[in-house]
Amino acid sequence: MTYGPARLLPGENIRITTNPDTEPFWEAARDGRLTACQCGNCGAFRMPPSPYCPECQSTKKEWPTLPGTATVFSFAICNKNPSTGEDYVYVPIVVDLDGAPGARLNANLTGCDADYVKIGMQVHVEWTPIADGWVLPNFRKVPA
Numbered sequence: 326m327t328y329g330p331a332r333l334l335p336g337e338n339i340r341i342t343t344n345p346d347t348e349p350f351w352e353a354a355r356d357g358r359l360t361a362c363q364c365g366n367c368g369a370f371r372m373p374p375s376p377y378c379p380e381c382q383s384t385k386k387e388w389p390t391l392p393g394t395a396t397v398f399s400f401a402i403c404n405k406n407p408s409t410g411e412d413y414v415y416v417p418i419v420v421d422l423d424g425a426p427g428a429r430l431n432a433n434l435t436g437c438d439a440d441y442v443k444i445g446m447q448v449h450v451e452w453t454p455i456a457d458g459w460v461l462p463n464f465r466k467v468p469a
């Protein structure tokens with residue numbers, strides 16, 4: 326079976342909520358800057374952001390700028406738009422973020438046929454405007 330090109334979900338129907346722990350991530354995204362929550366005490370990364378570091382219980386957080394590249398850790402191939410039910414091929418992925426050991430992010434993949442997605446594939450961030458003026462990080466296959 327061939328699925329065809331992996332498409333991003335249309336951003337206009339994607340809504341997020343923020344809280345004091347996650348808002349810095351989304352503010353950075355709106356500025357086109359990929360980041361992850363890093364403990365300001367021991368340096369451990371954690372995603373999603375949480376009030377306390379699971380390693381040392383510190384509440385200090387830092388938000389370093391990451392290179393924007395990542396490696397596919399896991400994926401799924403979907404063929405229906407979850408909003409409308411129409412035929413629509415998209416590929417939810419979990420990526421390991423370069424520059425943030427231990428930090429993973431859920432996103433969608435684009436830039437290749439869904440048939441060719443592989444664990445270990447190199448990808449780079451691409452920004453998708455979504456509802457309410459926010460911006461969602463998605464990932465595009467790095468050309469071989």
Ligand SMILES: [Zn+2]
Pocket residue numbers: 364365366367368369378379380381382383
């Ligand atoms: Zn810590």
